[in-house]
Amino acid sequence: MINKTAAELGRLIASGEVTSVEVTTAFLDRIDLLNPVLNAFLHVDREAALEAARAVDSSVAAGEPLGPLAGVPIAVKDNFSTVNMPTTCGSRMLEGWQPPYDATIVARLRDAGLVVVGKTNMDEFAMGSSTETSAFGPTRNPWDTERVPGGSGGGSAAAVAARMVPLALGSDTGGSIRQPAAVTGTVGVKPTYGGASRYGVVAMASSLDQPGPCARNALDAALLHQVIGGHDPLDDTSLDVDLADLADEAAALSLEGMRIGVVEEFRGEGYEDDVLARFDEAVQALEALGAEVVSVSCPRFEYALPAYYLIHPAEVSSNLARFDGMRYGLRAGDDGTRSAEEVMALSRAEGFGKEAKRRIIIGTYALSAGYAEQFYGQAQKVRTLIIEDFEAAFAQCDVLVSPTTPTAAFRLGERTKDPMAMYMADLCTIPSNLAGNASASFPIGLSSAGLPVGLQVMAPPLKDALLYRVGGALEQTLEAGWGGALVADIETKGA
Amino acid sequence: MAVTPEDIARLAGLARIHLDEEECAELAPEIDVILEAMARVGEVATNDVAMTTHAVPRTNVFRDDEVTPGLTQAQALEGAPAAEDGRFRVPAILSED
Numbered sequence: 001m002i003n004k005t006a007a008e009l010g011r012l013i014a015s016g017e018v019t020s021v022e023v024t025t026a027f028l029d030r031i032d033l034l035n036p037v038l039n040a041f042l043h044v045d046r047e048a049a050l051e052a053a054r055a056v057d058s059s060v061a062a063g064e065p066l067g068p069l070a071g072v073p074i075a076v077k078d079n080f081s082t083v084n085m086p087t088t089c090g091s092r093m094l095e096g097w098q099p100p101y102d103a104t105i106v107a108r109l110r111d112a113g114l115v116v117v118g119k120t121n122m123d124e125f126a127m128g129s130s131t132e133t134s135a136f137g138p139t140r141n142p143w144d145t146e147r148v149p150g151g152s153g154g155g156s157a158a159a160v161a162a163r164m165v166p167l168a169l170g171s172d173t174g175g176s177i178r179q180p181a182a183v184t185g186t187v188g189v190k191p192t193y194g195g196a197s198r199y200g201v202v203a204m205a206s207s208l209d210q211p212g213p214c215a216r217n218a219l220d221a222a223l224l225h226q227v228i229g230g231h232d233p234l235d236d237t238s239l240d241v242d243l244a245d246l247a248d249e250a251a252a253l254s255l256e257g258m259r260i261g262v263v264e265e266f267r268g269e270g271y272e273d274d275v276l277a278r279f280d281e282a283v284q285a286l287e288a289l290g291a292e293v294v295s296v297s298c299p300r301f302e303y304a305l306p307a308y309y310l311i312h313p314a315e316v317s318s319n320l321a322r323f324d325g326m327r328y329g330l331r332a333g334d335d336g337t338r339s340a341e342e343v344m345a346l347s348r349a350e351g352f353g354k355e356a357k358r359r360i361i362i363g364t365y366a367l368s369a370g371y372a373e374q375f376y377g378q379a380q381k382v383r384t385l386i387i388e389d390f391e392a393a394f395a396q397c398d399v400l401v402s403p404t405t406p407t408a409a410f411r412l413g414e415r416t417k418d419p420m421a422m423y424m425a426d427l428c429t430i431p432s433n434l435a436g437n438a439s440a441s442f443p444i445g446l447s448s449a450g451l452p453v454g455l456q457v458m459a460p461p462l463k464d465a466l467l468y469r470v471g472g473a474l475e476q477t478l479e480a481g482w483g484g485a486l487v488a489d490i491e492t493k494g495a
Numbered sequence: 496m497a498v499t500p501e502d503i504a505r506l507a508g509l510a511r512i513h514l515d516e517e518e519c520a521e522l523a524p525e526i527d528v529i530l531e532a533m534a535r536v537g538e539v540a541t542n543d544v545a546m547t548t549h550a551v552p553r554t555n556v557f558r559d560d561e562v563t564p565g566l567t568q569a570q571a572l573e574g575a576p577a578a579e580d581g582r583f584r585v586p587a588i589l590s591e592d
Binding site for chain 1: 498502503506507508509510511512513514518522525526528529530532533534535536537538539540541544545546547548549550551553556558566570571573574575576577583585586587588
C-alpha cells in the first residue's frame with residue numbers, strides 16, 4: 001500500500017477498492033515504525049487523521065463526487081497554520097502553540113478530502129539547509145541516517161522519501177522545497193511566486209516565500225499543485241493562475257520541439273563529480289526525449305547568493321519582530337519587576353535559536369541607518385540583474401536546467417559550525433526565489449555512495465506547466481532504466 | 496569592515512534580543528565573515544540599475560469592502576501567555592509617575 005503513488009491511491013479509494021481508513025492506517029503505522037529513527041514528524045494526530053479518512057469513506061459510499069486526491073494522506077510542514085494541531089516552526093518560541101485558523105492551503109487540502117496526518121520537522125522558522133536548526137532535534141535522511149535530509153523542509157522530504165506519507169507540503173524561500181527533494185530522491189516544486197497562497201504560512205522572507213508540493217513523482221506533485229494553487233482573496237500577492245493542464249503535462253512522453261538551456265555557471269569548483277555525472281546523463285536523456293539542448297550563460301547568477309543573504313535576513317528581521325512574547329508564543333522573565341521591552345528581549349533570547357538570532361542581527365545591520373543603501377539597496381539591484389539574466393536566457397530557451405545542489409546529502413554536523421558552507425547548499429536554487437520564476441527538482445539517480453542526486457528545472461514566471469512536462473518525461477525515461485521509482489529501494493537503517 | 500562585539504550588542508538592542516557578552520563576542524567574527532562575503536553585491540550593483548522589491552509586480556489589488564467573520568475575542572486570546580478581562584496582559588509599559 002505505501003509503495004503506491006498518491007494518484008493510484010486516490011483512484012483506488014474513489015472506486016471503493018480500498019478505504020481511506022485502510023490507506024491512512026498503513027501510512028500511520030509506517031510513521032510509528034520510522035519516526036523514532038528519522039524524526040521527520042513533530043506531531044502526528046492519528047485520531048484526527050482517521051476521522052478525516054472515515055468522512056471520505058462515507059462520501060465514497062454515498063456516491064458523492066470527489067477530487068483525485070480525496071482520502072490520500074498528507075503531511076504538512078510545521079510553518080503552516082493548522083487549527084487542530086500545534087504549529088511550532090521548529091522553534092521553542094512557538095512550542096505548543098495552536099493557531100486559531102487554518103492556512104488557506106491547509107483549508108484547501110481539507111476541502112479536497114486529503115487526510116492531514118501531522119506536521120513535519122524543519123529548520124527553525126525555515127532558516128537552514130539541513131533541518132539541524134530545529135529546536136526539536138534534526139531529521140535524518142532515510143537513505144543514510146547519518147546524513148541530513150536537506151532543509152529547511154527536511155521533515156517533509158524525508159517523510160515522502162521514506163513512504164511515511166505519499167505527499168507533503170513545503171515552503172521554498174531559497175530552496176527549502178527543492179534542495180531537500182534533491183538529497184532525498186523526491187520531487188519538490190516551487191511554483192511561480194504568488195502561485196499558491198501564503199495566507200497562514202508563518203512569514204519568513206515575504207518577497208521570497210513560496211509554498212509548494214512535495215511528492216514522489218511529477219504527477220502526484222502536479223495533482224497536489226492543482227489542489228493548493230491559485231488566487232486567494234486573503235493573500236493579495238497570490239495570482240489567478242490556470243492550473244488545469246499541470247497533471248496532463250506531467251504525463252508527457254516527448255520533449256520534441258523544446259529548447260532546454262544548461263546554465264554554464266552551475267558546475268565546476270564545489271560540485272561533486274557524481275552530481276555532475278548524473279546531471280550530464282540526465283541532460284542526454286532530455287535530448288533523447290527530443291529536446292534541443294543548448295548552453296546558456298547567466299553571468300550575474302554568482303551574485304544571487306550574496307544578494308539573497310542580505311535580502312533574506314533583512315525581511316526575516318522585520319517578520320520575526322512579531323514574536324515578542326506579548327500576544328502568543330513564549331514569554332520569559334515576566335516576574336513583575338521587568339519592563340515590557342526587557343521581557344521582549346528575554347523572551348526572544350530564550351525562544352530563538354542561534355541561526356535565527358544570527359540572521360536577525362545580520363538583517364538589522366543590513367537595514368540600519370548608514371548601511372541600508374550599501375547592503376539592502378544593492379542587493380535589491382542585484383535582484384534586477386538576476387531577472388535580466390533569466391529573461392535573456394528564456395528568450396533563447398523554454399526552460400533552464402542545472403544540478404539542484406552542488407553536492408549530495410552531507411553528514412549531520414558537517415556544516416553547522418560554518419554558516420557560509422551551509423549557505424552554499426542553496427547556490428543553484430536561490431536565483432528562482434529572487435526572480436520569482438517557477439522551479440522544481442526531480443530525482444535523476446544515485447551517487448556512487450548511494451545518495452540521491454536532483455536535477456533542477458527552471459521555467460519562466462507562470463509557466464509552471466513546463467516543469468511538469470520536463471520532469472514527467474524525464475522521470476518516465478529514468479524509471480524505465482531503474483525498473484521503478486528511485487525511492488522504492490530505500491532500506492532505512494534502524495527500521 | 497570588522498564588526499565588533501559592541502556593534503553586535505547595539506544591533507541586538509535594536510532587534511530586542513538579549514545577548515550576553517560571550518554571545519556577542521562569538522557572533523561578531525561570524526557575522527563579519529558573512530557580511531564581507533555578501534558585500535560582493537557592490538561589484539555589479541551600479542547606479543544605473545533599478546531596485547526590485549517584488550519579483551512578480553502587482554499594483555492596486557482591490558477587493559470589495561465587505562465585512563467578513565474574523566477571530567472572536569476568545570480565539571484571539573487562546574494563545575496569549577497571559578490574559579485578563581478579555582485582554583492581553585503585558586508588563587507595565589508606563590511608569591507610575
